[in-house]
Amino acid sequence: MRAHIGLTLLAALLCLLLAGCGQSGGAAEPEDTTPTESTEGGAPSSEQTPEGEEGTVPAGDTESSEAEDPSVAAPEDGAEADAPQYTDNFDVDDAAVTAFAEEIKGAVADKDVEALADLVAFPIYLGSTDGGESVETREEFVALGADRIFTEELMSEIAEADTEGLSPSMAGFSLSKSGRPNIIFGVSEGRLAVVGINY
Numbered sequence: 001m002r003a004h005i006g007l008t009l010l011a012a013l014l015c016l017l018l019a020g021c022g023q024s025g026g027a028a029e030p031e032d033t034t035p036t037e038s039t040e041g042g043a044p045s046s047e048q049t050p051e052g053e054e055g056t057v058p059a060g061d062t063e064s065s066e067a068e069d070p071s072v073a074a075p076e077d078g079a080e081a082d083a084p085q086y087t088d089n090f091d092v093d094d095a096a097v098t099a100f101a102e103e104i105k106g107a108v109a110d111k112d113v114e115a116l117a118d119l120v121a122f123p124i125y126l127g128s129t130d131g132g133e134s135v136e137t138r139e140e141f142v143a144l145g146a147d148r149i150f151t152e153e154l155m156s157e158i159a160e161a162d163t164e165g166l167s168p169s170m171a172g173f174s175l176s177k178s179g180r181p182n183i184i185f186g187v188s189e190g191r192l193a194v195v196g197i198n199y
Helices: 002-021 062-068 094-109 113-118 138-144 152-159
Strands: 120-128 131-135 173-175 182-188 191-198
Touching: 094 113, 094 152, 094 173, 094 182, 094 191, 113 120, 113 138, 120 138, 131 138, 152 182
Parallel strands: 120 191
Antiparallel strands: 120 131, 173 182, 182 191
């Protein structure tokens, strides 16, 4: 009986010793690494999760920093994402100038105000021998109507204009057979756009 009590006490002591040593052993439960605040300065205690362990984001984590960085722009949808960006009228290659001039000719030949408006950088100046006016928005431009935009003289000049070999100037490229009426286009915000129509 005395031996049985002694063995029970020995086993209990051994359990207490193992439980006490288990704080640094591999078999024990991990410490609570949640930051706690001290009562003195509000600064976190030394029991913080070390940087780089699971549950923390290391300072050099590029995946999360790119997602939060507003300067990393997401690609735009549509064709404009692939459109070249020009610095000025002298930066545009001949093939791009010719292709854009052909788009203008197509819209004018069809008397398609919507299609022409898609090529315009607003506000656009509409000049005439009596003066001119500035059209601020696409809606205002479309509201002018085909009869106002596509005069017979303008349609004739644009229909017979050569789209190849157009020379750049500070003002842009002039699409016309003889000089006036004409449609002026050039680089606006990095892309080609119609910037003026003269009657």
